[in-house]
Amino acid sequence: MASIDLPAIAGQSLTGDDSSAAAPAIAQADFARTTFPLPDGGQMVWDRDPAPLKSKRVYSFRFLVRDPAGKPVEDMELYMGMPGHAVFVGHDMQVFAHIHPAGSVPMAALDILKPHDMSAMSHTASTAALPAEVSFPYGFPQPGSYRIFIQVKRSGHVETGVFDARVE
Numbered sequence: 001m002a003s004i005d006l007p008a009i010a011g012q013s014l015t016g017d018d019s020s021a022a023a024p025a026i027a028q029a030d031f032a033r034t035t036f037p038l039p040d041g042g043q044m045v046w047d048r049d050p051a052p053l054k055s056k057r058v059y060s061f062r063f064l065v066r067d068p069a070g071k072p073v074e075d076m077e078l079y080m081g082m083p084g085h086a087v088f089v090g091h092d093m094q095v096f097a098h099i100h101p102a103g104s105v106p107m108a109a110l111d112i113l114k115p116h117d118m119s120a121m122s123h124t125a126s127t128a129a130l131p132a133e134v135s136f137p138y139g140f141p142q143p144g145s146y147r148i149f150i151q152v153k154r155s156g157h158v159e160t161g162v163f164d165a166r167v168e
């Protein structure tokens with residue numbers, strides 16, 4: 001593999017990415033799977049309606065973050081100013097969408113927690129109140145198979161859940 005020379009920069013290494021995750025191969029996509037294991041032994045759970053997903057309809061995609069005992073985690077933090085980030089990608093790569101929570105409980109929590117002045121920027125215990133769930137509004141533009149990546153931050157670490165969806 002070729003490498004490129006980068007100028008030396010004081011501070012953090014340019015190698016490594018704290019937001020990466022290993023996902024199952026697309027060929028092994030399991031459209032019935034609604035849980036994804038997290039590094040601490042907990043799970044991210046896609047709280048989805050069992051009814052088939054339809055294209056051109058907006059849904060609220062809700063994901064719960066659970067500890068190894070199955071209880072809601074208590075260490076959720078804002079990640080880049082948001083309770084969570086979602087990426088929807090068509091298995092055929094024809095669709096890519098990056099979505100943030102909106103109009104849901106997590107967004108209300110965000111309004112409360114978002115610092116309104118720089119003095120509040122320092123990390124305080126207030127972020128401990130962030131709920132252990134994130135919801136994203138999204139509508140698939142066309143039928144097909146999609147992969148969904150959900151990222152949240154907990155205790156300073158980014159965690160990623162990976163799911164697959166079949167859309168009619």
Ligand SMILES: [Cu+2]
Pocket residue numbers: 082084085086098099100
């Ligand atoms: Cu984002």
